[in-house]
Amino acid sequence: MSELFPFCDATGDLYVQGGGENHMYALARELSASNMVAAVTSSMPAATYPHDRFPFQVYTVYNRKMVTGQPEDLRYAIRLSRKLKRISDNFDVIIPQTFIPILATFLSRPSVLVVPVVHDVYQPLPLMSGIAAWRDLQAGNTIRGVQGSLLERFCLHYASSCPMVLTVSDSSFKSLRHWLPRDKIRVSGNGVYPNEFKGGTRDIDVISIARFDAPYKNVDLLCDALIGTDVRTVIVGDGKLRPQIERRYGGSNIHFTGYVHDKKKRELLARSQVLVSASSIEGFGITLLEGLASGCLVTATDIEPHRLIDQGANVIKFFNVGDSHGIKSSVLALLDLSEAERASIRERADELISQCWQWSVIARKTELFLKSVLS
Numbered sequence: 001m002s003e004l005f006p007f008c009d010a011t012g013d014l015y016v017q018g019g020g021e022n023h024m025y026a027l028a029r030e031l032s033a034s035n036m037v038a039a040v041t042s043s044m045p046a047a048t049y050p051h052d053r054f055p056f057q058v059y060t061v062y063n064r065k066m067v068t069g070q071p072e073d074l075r076y077a078i079r080l081s082r083k084l085k086r087i088s089d090n091f092d093v094i095i096p097q098t099f100i101p102i103l104a105t106f107l108s109r110p111s112v113l114v115v116p117v118v119h120d121v122y123q124p125l126p127l128m129s130g131i132a133a134w135r136d137l138q139a140g141n142t143i144r145g146v147q148g149s150l151l152e153r154f155c156l157h158y159a160s161s162c163p164m165v166l167t168v169s170d171s172s173f174k175s176l177r178h179w180l181p182r183d184k185i186r187v188s189g190n191g192v193y194p195n196e197f198k199g200g201t202r203d204i205d206v207i208s209i210a211r212f213d214a215p216y217k218n219v220d221l222l223c224d225a226l227i228g229t230d231v232r233t234v235i236v237g238d239g240k241l242r243p244q245i246e247r248r249y250g251g252s253n254i255h256f257t258g259y260v261h262d263k264k265k266r267e268l269l270a271r272s273q274v275l276v277s278a279s280s281i282e283g284f285g286i287t288l289l290e291g292l293a294s295g296c297l298v299t300a301t302d303i304e305p306h307r308l309i310d311q312g313a314n315v316i317k318f319f320n321v322g323d324s325h326g327i328k329s330s331v332l333a334l335l336d337l338s339e340a341e342r343a344s345i346r347e348r349a350d351e352l353i354s355q356c357w358q359w360s361v362i363a364r365k366t367e368l369f370l371k372s373v374l375s
Contacts, residue, residue, distance in 0.1 A: 001039075001084070001095065001096040002021055002024040002040075002041050002097045003076075003097065004041065005042070005058070007048065008048045008049065008050055010046060014262055014263070015047075015261055016261075019283075019284065020097055020098075020119045023119065026191060026193075027366055028056050029053075029359075030359055031366070033055075036091070038087065040061065040087075041061070042061060043060035043061060043067075059083060061076070061080050062079060073100055073103075077107060078107060080101065080108075081104040081106075081107035081108035084104060092374055093112060093115055093374065094112060094113070094115070095115050095117055096114065096116050097119070098119065098152070098155050099151050099155050100151075102155040102158060103154065103158075105158075106158045113162075113373055115165065115373060118165055119283055119284070120175075121156070121172065122137060122148075123149055123152055131146050133149070134146070134152070137213070139213070139240055157179075160184070163373050164184055164369060166187075166366065167185060167186070167187055167188070168190045168284045169283060170304060171304050173187050188366045189284075189356075189361075190284045190286050190357070191362040192353065192359065194358055196266065199270055202273045204272040204273065205272075205335060206232070206273070206274045206276055207272035207276070208233070208275070208278070210235070210277070211237055214239070216281040217237075217278070218278035218280060218322070219237075220241075221278050221324055223235070223245065223249035223254055224249075225324040225331070226253065226331065228253070231335070234257060235257070236260055238259040269294035274299060274335060275288065276330075277298075282303060282306065283305065285300070288300055289357050292315060292316075297317070297334040297342060298316045300317075301319060302319065306318065313348050313351075317333065
């Protein structure tokens with residue numbers, strides 16, 4: 001169960017809203033090879049689910065937010081719970097993704113096992129700090145901040161009563177252990193389909209992909225490091241902070257694309273020499289995997305989720321959090337590598353992804369977790 005879910009548009013291109021949605025899609029797709037799988041999600045206008053891309057049943061539920069842009073989380077959760085009541089007895093386990101699907105699962109009171117997936121925890125423990133964190137996520141709206149904080153706390157409380165909870169990284173595990181019994185948490189990881197990413201003519205020096213509504217993504221710090229240089233830089237993403245950052249740094253050598261769909265993002269990665277992540281906080285850092293799969297050289301902040309992806313393979317060049325000079329020197333060092341040095345890094349990156357980070361590996365690990373609960 002996922003509040004949103006990838007779908008194909010009128011041209012047949014896969015439209016992915018975010019990393020969590022892609023995680024749910026890939027799990028469903030991989031697990032359907034040897035299990036009966038269904039996905040329950042919002043109905044999206046003009047969305048299609050061709051069987052070659054979605055080899056499982058997709059149940060859609062009307063969600064006013066998806067159609068009109070007006071939020072109605074509780075009403076949608078109730079509709080979702082009614083759908084779940086009608087179909088849940090056909091399955092052995094329900095896997096709801098935070099947040100609304102977990103609430104809907106609670107409301108439906110299913111008689112089968114529930115194993116929630118929690119990708120990120122967005123608030124610290126003190127209630128007022130949690131409300132403040134969610135207010136920032138809700139563009140400064142205090143009422144929505146209170147609602148978001150309380151919903152997250154409720155979902156985590158319900159998840160603590162489930163036999164197992166899945167998450168994607170050791171960093172997420174450390175956040176979750178403050179809310180859930182640690183013996184119930186399992187880390188499954190995240191992944192990519194390597195064949196969906198291809199190299200091309202590298203006419204972009206640097207690419208960064210980030211949400212502009214999260215200050216900890218440090219897009220402004222990256223721009224500070226590269227503005228006024230000869231480094232051709234493309235910043236992909238959108239959010240409330242984009243207008244002021246683009247006014248300050250746009251033009252010259254830095255270009256802002258705004259939001260792009262998944263196909264366009266892969267095209268830009270294929271054209272880029274170096275992928276940079278200046279983020280100080282990540283749940284997993286899926287963008288780094290996408291960059292490595294595209295043949296990009298990657299440099300990123302030295303934080304635990306990024307180290308997790310590297311696995312000691314030395315395919316990512318790290319710099320300290322908040323170090324503008326470190327970003328610049330890392331980028332210039334990678335751009336100055338010989339073709340033989342670049343080929344060596346890409347060969348190690350391909351081996352790393354094949355062994356640790358392709359979806360078939362992640363899904364197999366997840367399937368073993370689920371079977372251990374069922375047994």
